[in-house]
Amino acid sequence: MSEASALPAGYPAQWEADVVLRDGSVAHLRPITPSDVEAVHRFHAGQSDESIYMRFFAPLRQLSDRDVTRFTNVDYHDRVALVATVRGAIIGIGRYDRITPTSAEVAFNISDLYQGKGIGSVLLEHLAFIAWEAGVDEFTAEVLPQNRKMISVFSDAGYEVSRHFADGVVSLTFQIQPTERSEAVRLSREHRAESVSMHSALFPDSIAVVGASRRSGSIGHHILSNILAAGFNGAVHAVNREAMEVLGLPAHARVADIPDEVDLAIVAVPAEEVLNVVADCAEAGVKTLLVVSAGFAESGPDGQQLQAQLLAAARAAGMRVLGPNSFGVINNDPAVRLNASLAPELPPPGRLGLFAQSGALGIAVLASAARRGLGISVFASAGNRVDVSGNDFMQYWIDDDSTDAVGLYLESMGNPRKFSRIARRLASTKPVIVVKSGVSSYGVPPGHRARPTRVRPEAFDAMLRQAGVIRVENVHQMFDVAQLVVHQPLPKGNRVAIVGNSDALGALTAEACVSWGLEVAHGPVSLPSDASGERFAEALADAFADAEVDSVLTCFIPPLVTLDEDVATAVRGAALLSEKPCLATFLGMRGVVERLSGTTDDGRDEVVPAYSMPEDAVRALAAATRYAEWRARDRGIPLRPVGIDREAAELLVERVLEESPEGRRLTLQEVTEFLGAYGINVWGSVPARTVDDAVAAAEAIGYPVVIKSVAPLMRHSPGLSGIRVDLRTEAQVREAFDGLTERLAPMSANSFVVQRMATPGVSCVVRTDEDPLFGPVVSFSIAGPPTELLGDIGHRIPPLTDVDVSDLISSVKAAPMLHGHRGAAPVHRAALADLIARVSVLADNLPEVASLVLNPVNAQVGGADVLGAEVTLAPTPRRKDPGRRTLT
Template sequence: MVAHYPAHWEADVVLADGGTAHVRPIRPADADRMRAFYARLSDESIYFRFFGPRPELSDREVTRFTTVDYVDRVALIALIGMEMVAVIRYDRSGPGEAEVAFLVEDAHQGRGVASVLLEHLAATAREHGIQRFVADVLPANRRMTGVLRQAGYTADSRFADGVVRMTLDLTPTETSQEVTLSREHRAEARSIERLLNPGSVAVIGVSRAGGVGQTVLRNLLAADFAGPVYPVHREAKAVAAVRAYPNVSAIDGEVDLAVLAVPAAGVIDVVKECAEKGVRGLIVVSSGFGETGPEGRARQDELVRIARAYGLRVVGPNCLGIANTDPAVRLNATLAATVPGRGKVGFFSQSGALGTALLQRVAQRGMGISSFVSAGNRADVSGNDLLQYWEEDPATEVILLYLESLGNPRKFTRLARRIARKKPIVAVKSGGTTQGVPTGHAAPVLGLPDTALSSLFEQAGVIRVDDLVQLFDVAQLLAYQPLPKGPRVGLVSNSDALALLAVDACVAAGLSPLPPVNLGAGAGAAEFGTAVAEAVGRDDVDAAVVVYMPPIPGGGQEVAGEIVRVAGGCGKPVLATFEGRRGMLAELRTGMKGPDPAPGSIPSYAAPEEAVRALAYAVRHARWRDGLPDGHADREAADTRAARELVREALAEAGGVEVEIDATRLLAEYGVEVWPAVPVASADEAVAAAERLGRPVAVRAVDEEAVRRAGTVRLGLSDPAGVRQAFADLAGQLGAHTTLAVQRMAPQPAVPTVVSVVDDPGFGPVVSFGLGEVAARLLGDRAYRLAPLSPDEAASLVRSVRAAPLLFGEYGYPPVAVTALEGLLVQVGRLADDLPEVARLDLDPVLVGESGVVVLGARAVLRSPEGPRPDGGPRGLRPV
């Protein structure tokens, strides 16, 4: 019997030094690779693996090592280029146990190859019911013992007969997950650092008559890049007065970064040549890839596969390029002649065409950037990689994202939630009306509505703005002013009309404006200084907006200086509408850090409404930071083993594909009771059911479509005649094909709500909440959060729907048990997170009364998962 090759175990991985490798199961055809790999090993590595000298492997040994069954005997190898550089294997040795061993080529030891292979092998072992790895290790083999101990699993070591026997419990622990994420973070950050901090750059595809390649070359030279720049031209001896080379291999120095501006058809050959040269990163500005259709997409995927196989990360293709304003680097490897000066803003843009305009806007506002990356088709390097880098970059304090697609949305929200605690992230996400993905982007189409995306960004602390103007409006506030401690706004103005506009804008944005201080059209520096000082000095003011719009030009320099003087060091954000100008004006700067304004510089906006809008975003972000939960509640309340067995049995009965079930038993394992509903086919059955349940009862439709319609339930039926009449009315209204049920009457009054879970292909399990009223359903008034939910996140979810006031005693409704509702949402989130087989779960209706919550109906769709969830499983780059 030929073993089935498990292709889903293949993955491209980022190593500790930022390079890449390809991990896959071993095959019999790898025999020659195995021999060549073994021949490159040192005597010490061989001794540690086999406990003695072994000059070479016999043919029988090679066959045994390369022929496995992928169940009881599994081996994974790491490839760089065509060469095998490491192997790890397990052999099942007993029930739930397997012996593990690995070998890493000496030249690649210390790069984290063994650690990432162990993560992947552990995942394959768990897939086949193996709970423990056992390894016999020589005491001197500190590398292997270190890899096993530092994996974060529960480990036990015993010494006997000159050998250390180590046992690893493969059950994922909080420590093992933290170890994995920490290694992922360091590796991906390092891979971007290699791109943004090269020692040398080659531009391949330059011409003497202009064009894309020469544009990048001239921009590199104009920025005075700190290292050597190598133009590559097949025939020219020099380009732009710089010595040129016929190919990369001919360059007599090392090349860290290569910019490819050759026709798309020739890119693959150039990538291979760069790999042989030892280039560590690629920027592909060439077009003609995924944006052109299926043929271009195939070329794009091949580009990424080959680059990763040889250890290279790729920015692009079809991109603007990258820039780093660090004075020690001075890198402008872009098509944009204008790159802002040094600043504290990291900027990521997926659009190459838009990137030039965005950089110009930053420069026009007088802002600086730390670094900039345009990902183009984002075939490899993505916004997630940049988030990993900017989190640790001391030069970056604010992160700006222009997103057209999300490759791994769940990972994005995980990273953003962590990073936004200390560095604000401001994002524009295009495609909100269609949720489409631009042609050529290596990213899935999102299945959730745009309102859901906004909810999930909010949960992660991402400041999502509507357009590019708002992006820079918010950025210039966050980059130079402190976060506000509350929503109370002091207003100082020399125009009644503009002050009233500011007040209206504050109220509309949910801020609390104090009565504005109007100084009159003739106010000068002294008047503004006194008023601003009084405003920021008040205990009931959290931020100040200053409007200076003189009817006659002149005197602005003195007014600006006085505003900056009195606002400095107050610890509260101060914004201005200064003469209707926008940006970081020279008059409103506290000083200069090179070309970048110093902290405390006051941002100016064209209109007070724009200033207030930017401030409102900052207030909400500050409130998010202040309300961050400490962690999720104790998870021991749910019997996950029993729940998993229920799911397994239901799928087995359905043939293991997909099945819809009554979720009553499943929810019971999480402490959620679903009130029984007795299906009835006649009035007599309805009366009998009412007797068993105890009156009063309700008769209602249970079909999914009928439930959403008004008038499909009859409440408070306390006698047999009423039950008969209700059955007859609904049967006549809905038709004989509609299923009716009798259910015990829930306490009234109560607010009907709907709680759902959907397992989104990109985001994973997502919990949604909304009111069950017909109007709320029609208007799509729902809010969303990623599972699992902390109690604070559940509370935020409830309050995020527009109809939430109905739960809190407004508009004539009595206040209901919101705390019980939030507890239900936490439990549903736990279930969704624990059980990847739950493709959909609907609790409808959920009645929230004055004393508690009653779930009247629950259905679930179960589906056998095809692989790990998004952002789940061992480390790996997006597959191509």
């Protein structure tokens, strides 16, 4: 479809998506249009006789114009078709035709040249997503028995497929409602594809440096020189239109002139020339572009437009892009030895994977790692992060046996929901350490694609904790943690032994432990400053042998008599004999020190990390301890509350947004209906404009009752009471109404409702807000001053598990009020958790819920009563992590 082609009425642009295929390449998915007639003819003409017969059950060597017109003209509701394209050519077609209100027949046709790349699976996934949103819950398909590939597309997608054979055709039927198994299949396929897509950037067989210059000061010259100096084991090609050779390599005028297949093209030309280079690389079949050129979105609106064109051109050609404005990539694998970066030397090889966004930070990160002697497995810089991001590299590191821990320096985050679920999977086996200074729009560097966010920093912190990520404040702290988790076992608990040769240093270390939530279970033991190395070894052996100790902290000032080497030898020797982590504080020493390195009896290399000050060591140990606790915990099971009518809630949303396209706050009746569809019962209340109204309402509801102001002022003035409770007679109702009116009328806060008196309990607030960047953010707090004045609010990012909900309730400092504080009866915590679970699932299912507030929620011995609720609906942009595979 050419850009000039007019899109048909009702064209659903939101269905367009770029997807990573099984081999790591990129294809574009979009709805079919009437202008695709010629493209469909070309696609069909290129198919083999076998493929044509498998699709149409007949040898239709040529399709009639009438058939193709029918195929390409759809209504995007009852008849839907998607095409997958690469370089504008159709490589796959998937369609469904509704046959009943809730079922549709689905069919696929995949190009012979692209079979085996998972195109059928991607098309099925997207069609099922579209159909499910349109009210279809069942797909049927008719397949020839010999078409095993297509049969496997359905069965391997995680659906329960029933088969019926008749008249030489296999009829397949399956429910398309997302299930735990189908979601697992989808995410597994996404993981494998995105991991593979990083292979051409990290393990290229052939590299082309476009813009390789003979000028020693140019970026292209530096990149090519660094690749050659590192001893890259593949083929290297220089591309320069004005030279015959560069650094001893013959120069090619274009990438397309290179006789070899090029996996990675490194682009180091002026920004205005990059699009021509992209077209050249597309013609040559390059798999990945590494764009080190600057002058894109970071430079202003013109550069931003150029960056968008770069992304569109690369994806249309099936290429992934690292950059622009990237510092480069490094892979220390001895089989590769790749230094496609501006770093003049390869860092020492090791087990730490590093990702940074900007070039300047890349330099700082690598320099800091080198100073500490920390070895690197892979380093990557995403620059402006137009395509490849930290999420892609985390997908790669999940399966990378050469990486034991990962450090990420994030200046911005384009898809937090996806980051959270990938980081959670990676952190379940490898520590993930993140440096991220903030989440506000002020923290997003120019050029980075990131939506604005309204979430509080506490919500971002909660997302990282929920995913098991270790968050630190700066590069210094990142490497403090990294040198511990890479070289030492994880702590099995928070009990610490302290051994040193200074009372003051031992006390300082113990104080730091207490402040970071660690328990000093042994010591501090302070040896004399003239103690021998043997005495140090004995004290350390005692500490390691103590069954009440999980970790050992050693802290030494330079001894007056004993040599530093003797102390280091004693620390190393004791640590090698134990499976407990050990950290050493030697004043003035930091990093991976040779004297503290050794090999265990089973041949495992182990290093005792050294820190210049005890606070640094304790902070790193506390982070590793919290991470170990998270990793050892039960993750819980995904929330699936019973008694939910999602369709009824969706119909109400559609009705409201049709009437009010810009959105609005729901009426009380609508709130009751909407929340009721998710099993949330909102207590009724009766408005009372006069005292007689209040009396009549009390008589209808039944005593005892409460009268409360519902004016907005009262919700934000915790010191101003607008409620009278436990009213048991008409006289009490009249007195309460008149008293509240007299006090609140001058403030225009005399809007009252009458409600049944609730069982005494703890007032809580449960809410969810749809954030442009994070999607739904669910919050919980204890009502009143803890929420209004102290900001004691817990946050979590759906989807949640039952353990996540329990953690959310316990995360607020006022949580002891729920558990029988000062002799009060404990509340029904399970009922409160169920309520939060329903809110979480509702928010995850319905992005149109701009805001939902349950306030107050009366948590009491017998349950959790929702006494007040407000819901605001609004049209929302497409979430960054929808329920289908797509690059964002």
